[in-house]
Amino acid sequence: MGFVKNGRIIYSEIPTGYPVPGKTLVYDESQTIDLDNEPLHGGILVKVLVLSIDPYLRRRMQEPSPLDFFPPFKVGEPLDNSGVGVVVRSENPSFKPGDHVLGRFLFQQYLVLPDPKLRKLDNREGLSLSAYLGVCGVPAQTAHHAWREYAQPKIKKGDVLFVTAASGAVGAIVAQLAKADGLKVIASAGSDEKVEYVRSLGVDVAFNYKKVSTREVLQKEGPINFYWDNVGGESLEAALEFAAQKATFIICGMISNYNTKEPYNVKNLQQLVWREITFNGFLVGSLMPKYDDEFFATMPARVAKGEIKYKEHFVKGLENAGQALLDVLSGENFGKSVVVVSEE
Amino acid sequence: MGFVKNGRIIYSEIPTGYPVPGKTLVYDESQTIDLDNEPLHGGILVKVLVLSIDPYLRRRMQEPSPLDFFPPFKVGEPLDNSGVGVVVRSENPSFKPGDHVLGRFLFQQYLVLPDPKLRKLDNREGLSLSAYLGVCGVPAQTAHHAWREYAQPKIKKGDVLFVTAASGAVGAIVAQLAKADGLKVIASAGSDEKVEYVRSLGVDVAFNYKKVSTREVLQKEGPINFYWDNVGGESLEAALEFAAQKATFIICGMISNYNTKEPYNVKNLQQLVWREITFNGFLVGSLMPKYDDEFFATMPARVAKGEIKYKEHFVKGLENAGQALLDVLSGENFGKSVVVVSEE
Numbered sequence: 001m002g003f004v005k006n007g008r009i010i011y012s013e014i015p016t017g018y019p020v021p022g023k024t025l026v027y028d029e030s031q032t033i034d035l036d037n038e039p040l041h042g043g044i045l046v047k048v049l050v051l052s053i054d055p056y057l058r059r060r061m062q063e064p065s066p067l068d069f070f071p072p073f074k075v076g077e078p079l080d081n082s083g084v085g086v087v088v089r090s091e092n093p094s095f096k097p098g099d100h101v102l103g104r105f106l107f108q109q110y111l112v113l114p115d116p117k118l119r120k121l122d123n124r125e126g127l128s129l130s131a132y133l134g135v136c137g138v139p140a141q142t143a144h145h146a147w148r149e150y151a152q153p154k155i156k157k158g159d160v161l162f163v164t165a166a167s168g169a170v171g172a173i174v175a176q177l178a179k180a181d182g183l184k185v186i187a188s189a190g191s192d193e194k195v196e197y198v199r200s201l202g203v204d205v206a207f208n209y210k211k212v213s214t215r216e217v218l219q220k221e222g223p224i225n226f227y228w229d230n231v232g233g234e235s236l237e238a239a240l241e242f243a244a245q246k247a248t249f250i251i252c253g254m255i256s257n258y259n260t261k262e263p264y265n266v267k268n269l270q271q272l273v274w275r276e277i278t279f280n281g282f283l284v285g286s287l288m289p290k291y292d293d294e295f296f297a298t299m300p301a302r303v304a305k306g307e308i309k310y311k312e313h314f315v316k317g318l319e320n321a322g323q324a325l326l327d328v329l330s331g332e333n334f335g336k337s338v339v340v341v342s343e344e
Numbered sequence: 345m346g347f348v349k350n351g352r353i354i355y356s357e358i359p360t361g362y363p364v365p366g367k368t369l370v371y372d373e374s375q376t377i378d379l380d381n382e383p384l385h386g387g388i389l390v391k392v393l394v395l396s397i398d399p400y401l402r403r404r405m406q407e408p409s410p411l412d413f414f415p416p417f418k419v420g421e422p423l424d425n426s427g428v429g430v431v432v433r434s435e436n437p438s439f440k441p442g443d444h445v446l447g448r449f450l451f452q453q454y455l456v457l458p459d460p461k462l463r464k465l466d467n468r469e470g471l472s473l474s475a476y477l478g479v480c481g482v483p484a485q486t487a488h489h490a491w492r493e494y495a496q497p498k499i500k501k502g503d504v505l506f507v508t509a510a511s512g513a514v515g516a517i518v519a520q521l522a523k524a525d526g527l528k529v530i531a532s533a534g535s536d537e538k539v540e541y542v543r544s545l546g547v548d549v550a551f552n553y554k555k556v557s558t559r560e561v562l563q564k565e566g567p568i569n570f571y572w573d574n575v576g577g578e579s580l581e582a583a584l585e586f587a588a589q590k591a592t593f594i595i596c597g598m599i600s601n602y603n604t605k606e607p608y609n610v611k612n613l614q615q616l617v618w619r620e621i622t623f624n625g626f627l628v629g630s631l632m633p634k635y636d637d638e639f640f641a642t643m644p645a646r647v648a649k650g651e652i653k654y655k656e657h658f659v660k661g662l663e664n665a666g667q668a669l670l671d672v673l674s675g676e677n678f679g680k681s682v683v684v685v686s687e688e
Binding site: 059067068069070223232236242243244245246251252253254257263265266267269270271272273274275276277278279280281282283286 | 403411412413414567576580586587588589590595596597598601607609610611613614615616617618619620621622623624625626627630
């Protein structure tokens, strides 16, 4: 094997608006690694195969705040996020060369992990490894865990869900879980092609929010008992306007606010009182201890059986990770965005 | 007794900003009533003694919306709200002349109630009747029920509460319930005199939000685990900024939004996600079946013993009810506002 370049993506400055590929996120090939002799300190050497690109990464590109639970990236250091790799060498008895491992990786081609905190993938269902970044990974855990925690205990016959960014990695799972639970599902996406895909998932009403007014759709098809918010802003405002009494809002993200200093500010928060609405803001990490076992015991099988459908958007080469993130933040991707770092 | 004037307060037009006494709410003395002979249709004749003035009344002065659970007042008809009266005549075996009754009354001096849905007050604690509109009435039920439902199950040692409008009828009870549960309580009010009163209730930090920045106080004294929101707007924004992870926000009212078409719009709702915050919007009516018995079994006794303190603001004469509401909405009152309609 010998010496090889060890490319990585460096977070090099705090962006003011959208992150700029080559400026905010810089591909760097200055480092090399000796695959045969690099000391492992009792750990493992992993070759990173696929990395996940998710909207929340933008949130970690900001000034640190002392109250922040989820720390921002450090300028000058590599990005990190969920990925799947293959073990190249190991001094740890729990791992052997060839094992596939799922976990949080630096954006780097090869990593030495002295104390690996990774899940070994047996993948008995024979899914693609990238599935563990999307439909069987954190986005699906996000959808599954919060749906179980905040929605399922309250569902009544005839309930209606509105989900935004419904062609996205999280939204598409939410829509399918809600249909499986018998809800009427109203789903929005940002292009006709995405709307067509969302419709193919079995939702009741799908629309392109850039062409059709969300307010008008909800006025006609609501009121809504559940709102899954991935975007915030005007969609949240419309959802508040057409919420049913005692509606539950699951606040998963507010992508419309991430890249602007002047976000759209919701005008009708007082509906929270008059409609007795609950907002559940959450981070999936807090729900993992409660729901991960159930998730990994059931979701890969449901996916393998075709009960849960998914769509992936592959970007080849770690050097393109910056562009991949920009595309996710601006809605240019279609399906779960995955950077293919290396072939096996 | 014979014929007497039966004055009432008519809701005569939908206000655009603050309601205008004599215009939005008009005192009308054109009706009379024969106290001896007015037919009761098997019901009772009540002389209204005290009526409650609460901020939420403003919310009911708007165009009707098909999704509204709490219907707006009808233009041309009298206002209604909680009150205490005394039975003058009765054809109903459950009530006899001289009984004190608590319930929802029209803003009118005398009422015939064919089918009275009222609570008879035995008032064994010997409280003033007006107490049943405030410290033992709906504002206190609001504080008590939501505190029991949304806060108490989550309280941990060392938790911090921030409550706005803390000299108000609801806020002052919330502050005292939280202190009784061992929380550190940060409380804001709108004048130095009100702050002094709030401090006398035993809170840890009290400040005049018109003179001191809420953000600076919360930065120093927070982060906050609970926020009781009576006002919305900038206070809510500051609370989001200095919320602890997994904080609970109890959204009771947004008085800062009620009287303006251009309310202050919160800019940092995305904190809901990053801090994993829950917003619980509620109307007390939905919690009454669960907590009313407990409340009436315990609160009057706690008040009589002096464990829960309160302050009242009396306005004499039904003709002054419009001004009383304006004063409540603009913060001119100090203590629970009660209109004294008649002496016994």
